[in-house]
Amino acid sequence: DAGVIQSPRHEVTEMGQEVTLRCKPISGHNSLFWYRQTMMRGLELLIYFNNNVPIDDSGMPEDRFSAKMPNASFSTLKIQPSEPRDSAVYFCASSLRTGGGETQYFGPGTRLLVL
Amino acid sequence: AQTVTQSQPEMSVQEAETVTLSCTYDTSENNYYLFWYKQPPSRQMILVIRQEAYKQQNATENRFSVNFQKAAKSFSLKISDSQLGDTAMYFCALAPYGNKLVFGAGTILRVKS
Numbered sequence: 001d002a003g004v005i006q007s008p009r010h011e012v013t014e015m016g017q018e019v020t021l022r023c024k025p026i027s028g029h030n031s032l033f034w035y036r037q038t039m040m041r042g043l044e045l046l047i048y049f050n051n052n053v054p055i056d057d058s059g060m061p062e063d064r065f066s067a068k069m070p071n072a073s074f075s076t077l078k079i080q081p082s083e084p085r086d087s088a089v090y091f092c093a094s095s096l097r098t099g100g101g102e103t104q105y106f107g108p109g110t111r112l113l114v115l
Numbered sequence: 116a117q118t119v120t121q122s123q124p125e126m127s128v129q130e131a132e133t134v135t136l137s138c139t140y141d142t143s144e145n146n147y148y149l150f151w152y153k154q155p156p157s158r159q160m161i162l163v164i165r166q167e168a169y170k171q172q173n174a175t176e177n178r179f180s181v182n183f184q185k186a187a188k189s190f191s192l193k194i195s196d197s198q199l200g201d202t203a204m205y206f207c208a209l210a211p212y213g214n215k216l217v218f219g220a221g222t223i224l225r226v227k228s
Contacts, residue, residue, distance in 0.1 A: 033216075043206065043218040056215065089158060101148030101167065101210045106160035 002026075004107035006092050012113045018080040021110045024073055025094030033104060034067055034077050035091040043091075049075065050097075082114045117142045119209050121219035128197045129227055135182075136192045136222050138207030147211040149183065149190045154221070155203040163205070166190065197226045 005024040013019055025032045033048040047057040049069045057067070064083070069075040079086055089109045095102040118141045128134035140149070151163040166174045166183050173181050178195045194201055207219040 042220050045215060048215070091160060093160070101146075101165075103150070103162055103165055104216060105162070106152075109158050109160075111158075 004092055004094055004105055006090075006107035006110050008110060009108060010111045010113075012115065013082055014115050015083055016081045017114075018078065019082045019086075019112060019114075021077040021090050021092075021112070023075045023077070023092030023107060025075070025092070026105055027073070028096070029094035029105075030072070030097045031095045031102070031104075032069060032075050033093040033095075034075070035093065035106075037089045037091060037109070038087075046077070079112075082112075084114045087112055087114050117144075117209055117211055117217045119207050119217050119219035121205075121207055121222050123222045124220070125223045125225070127225040127227055128194075130197055130199060132197055133193060133195045134197055134224065136194075136205050136207075136224065138190045138192070138219060140188050140190060140207070140209045140219075142188075142209060142211050144211035147209060149181075150208040150210065150216070151179070151181070151190075151192045152206045152208060152218075153201075153203045154206065155200075160206075164192065194224075199226050199228060202226045 007022045031050050034046040037043045046059045047067045052069045067077045089111050091109045093104040093106045095104045120139045147168045149166045153161045153163050164174050164176045164179050180193045182191045204221045204223050206221045208216045210216050
């Protein structure tokens with residue numbers, strides 16, 4: 001299995017620009033998670049989906065952030081407009097299902113730098 | 116609220132020796148799972164070990180083992196025969212019902228030759 005795939009791996013953009021991060025979960029996994037990692041705040045869960053439906057988006061910092069999962073094999077995290085404080089590593093993870101403490105498998109992350 | 120505390124920001128160990136990383140947690144749930152993840156310099160998050168709270172037996176994966184003390188809400192990770200490739204940030208994580216992982220702040224482990 002290819003594991004969780006994220007693109008791009010690195011993104012440098014200017015403040016105010018729209019940024020779209022992409023994720024392909026492991027085939028057969030029903031749950032998908034978006035995390036953000038910064039030095040100051042550590043690893044934070046932004047949002048997670050179960051069977052393509054957003055279950056908990058309480059971690060999404062503000063309305064500038066949005067996430068979609070149009071089908072079982074693809075999800076996006078969009079930031080519009082981006083700000084320097086959004087600079088972080090964004091991880092996507094997937095698991096077989098939620099509710100049972102299933103192991104989450106992480107992608108390699110997208111390192112975002114907003115200038 | 117669920118919390119995970121890793122009280123050791125950094126640790127170092129000589130190659131081939133044993134090291135223990137500490138983790139305490141708090142949850143009101145009776146059913147939950149605990150994890151240790153490793154994040155090497157590549158930043159990839161890698162599962163090290165998983166423990167189900169209802170199991171008394173401590174989980175073991177090759178050189179990695181845990182000491183799970185449910186009453187004390189403690190979940191330490193022991194690495195035996197440390198190798199240079201074990202150098203990484205280690206995160207303890209708690210998953211109460213619903214699989215929403217809560218991570219600790221992490222412990223940087225440096226293995227010295």
